[in-house]
Amino acid sequence: MKDVWEVWTGASKERAGTRKDRVASRKERGPSGLSLLPWLLMGLGALSHLLGGEAPNPWLGGLGLLAFNTLYIAIVFRAFDRSRREAPPTWWLLAALGALTFALAIGYGREWLLLFPLLGLAVGAVVRGKERLRFFVFPLVAAVGVVTFWRDGWDSFGVVYGTFISVMVTAAILALDETVRELRETREELARTAVEKERLRFSRDLHDLLGHTLSVIVVKSEVVRRLAPRDLDAALAQVADIESVGRQALTEIREAVTGYREGSLATELDRARDALSSAGIEPVVRRSGPLLEPQTEALLSWVVRESATNAVRHSGASHCEIDLTGSADRVRLTVTDDGHGPSDAVPGSGLRGLRERVAAAGGTLDSGPAPRGGFRVTAELPVETPAPHEGEPTE
Structure with missing residues (x-):
């Protein structure tokens, strides 16, 4: 009897809800x-x-x-x-x-x-x-x-x-x-458009974050496997790095979910240098030019991250150069390696997502074989030089 009553009351509630929906419609x-x-x-x-x-x-x-x-x-x-x-x-x-x-x-x-x-x-x-x-x-x-x-x-x-x-x-x-x-x-x-844009932003951020982080973890895990039999202290140091990378990845994912992530270009260059070194790729990083707006730095950080990740995962390179130069109105970032290029440098990849982001900011992003062999990613963006804080040195 109780089951019958619950079924009847449930049906009544459903009919009432349907009537309310019809009235609202x-x-x-x-x-x-x-x-x-x-x-x-x-x-x-x-x-x-x-x-x-x-x-x-x-x-x-x-x-x-x-x-x-x-x-x-x-x-x-x-x-x-x-x-x-x-x-x-x-x-x-x-x-x-x-x-x-x-x-x-x-x-x-x-x-x-x-x-x-x-x-x-x-x-x-x-x-x-x-x-x-x-x-x-x-x-x-x-x-x-x-x-x-x-x-x-x-x-x-x-x-x-x-x-x-x-x-x-x-x-x-x-x-x-x-x-x-x-x-x-x-x-x-x-x-609906705002939701679609947010989904696209989150999918891009997640792709870039996890792609880079997992690549670094895999590379460092291989280093640990090679070092453990002969140098336990060095292997433990690499394990500590893996832990640090994982914690940082958790923080970045939380920031990506909330939409407030602003990448630090200097930090991203250091991470790229560390990831390339761990993968056996000699990094060369050069930076010159004026100070950049946070939005410009954040976008260039994504380019550095994606390019370094592709070099680690796909290029088979032994040498990688990251060159950042800027003038009063534009900034140029070039990442060149001597490998054979990333296999995902095709439409629909992380590079395509970056190209769309850079284009939305009024810039350009090109990728392809370098003139002397290897692979090159070049990003150009308009730049507005912020006034330096009092006592802050300029580059």
């Missing part, structure tokens, strides 16, 4: 043609005039009232679909409704004049742009004023005013609702 969609249908009650006066036997040609008036309601319903439902609202049939239907409204008002007068505000609602639902409203509303109101004053004198001023208000208010409310929904869709699209 309707709210998100905004108003529809149904919201303008209750205003057809304004035509009850014309119907009462027909049924009271006071109207001439009641059958003709009844057919006209039926045609008016049919056209009105068709127009207001089409008005809430942008593609159908802008289609020629909608404008033809609106023109037919206008002609029929004026014909009935001229022919019958009195209560039939209340069809003009309904025409105004239909016009406001279809014509929402400011320029279009200027073109439609004033001629319409002027024509309504002429007909109503002719049929009912000054007592019909409320009809003229009601027609004007129905056009303007309907157009304003529906245009505002459409704008709000467009803004909501734009906001959702921007949110």
